[in-house]
Amino acid sequence: MSLSKSEIERYQRQLLVDGWDQERLKSARVLIVGVGGLGGISATYLAAAGVGHLRICDSDSVEQSNLNRQILFTAEDIGKPKAALVARRLSAQNPEIEIEAISNKLTEANVSGLASGCDLIIDGLDNHSDRLKLNKASFDLNIPFVYGAINEWLGQLSLFNPPQSACLACLMPEELPSLKPTPVFGALPGVIGSLQATLALRYLLTGENPVSNALLIFRADSMTFETVTFERRPGCGVCGESCR
């Protein structure tokens, strides 16, 4: 897949980056589920970087209380569906790529269809039970999964690429009790969404997973990063011994 003159000009600064392969990014297909605080940021950077095909899935419409953190939206967007808005906005930012907008809710029945044909799945969700659905599809379809989540002053992320690594269900197999609404300020999903985009681009470019079997935790109150390592659980209901 060759690059046009316009693409070479657009991407000239990143073409200087060691190990960069723009053609490889151009041929990549990525599913982003949820384009709120986290997914709006990762989608923006993947689009700007020239990932050739983005499939964006979000069933929500913009609410006023989203605007403290979901910086792709304006007050005029309130009430409008997020997926179509993000697709339009990112197409304007980078007309060289293809963006598919899907306004469906993620379910166990449609998750495989959504992920099918993609090289990577990015989590922009706001609840753990839907993340477990993405994790299962990631394992079943052998598509790596960039996980990210935030709450108050804490953010965390990882990249699960079974069967090489453990999966999200090895780490947190159950539904998590959560405060509704989640306490969140905008810069934190900005940080974690940017890290997810960085991890995704690095993986697409090199196939490397620097956080295999590791959870990267960012503590925004102390400005510290911690890495917690873990192993595959032999009894994991998704990637454990009985599932392979």
Place this chain on the structure above:
Amino acid sequence: MIIYLRAGGQLREKLKPDVDHYTRKVEIDGEKTIAEILKDISVDSAFVALIHVDGKLKDLSFKPSDGQTITLQPPVSGG
């Protein structure tokens, strides 16, 4: 022996930190699991999503040794 429990987020208030903003010092008699320790100090383990010690994941059956700091991670599920 003395161990230190550290928590942030929603779990911090339930832990009632006394060492610093995040950390509670707990004196225990002999070997106990994290589950038993949390029960003794009336912290519901349902609010503990992850447990880690020195950068390694542990679970509720882990038995801390003297002086160890155990980090209790609250549920982090927003986006």
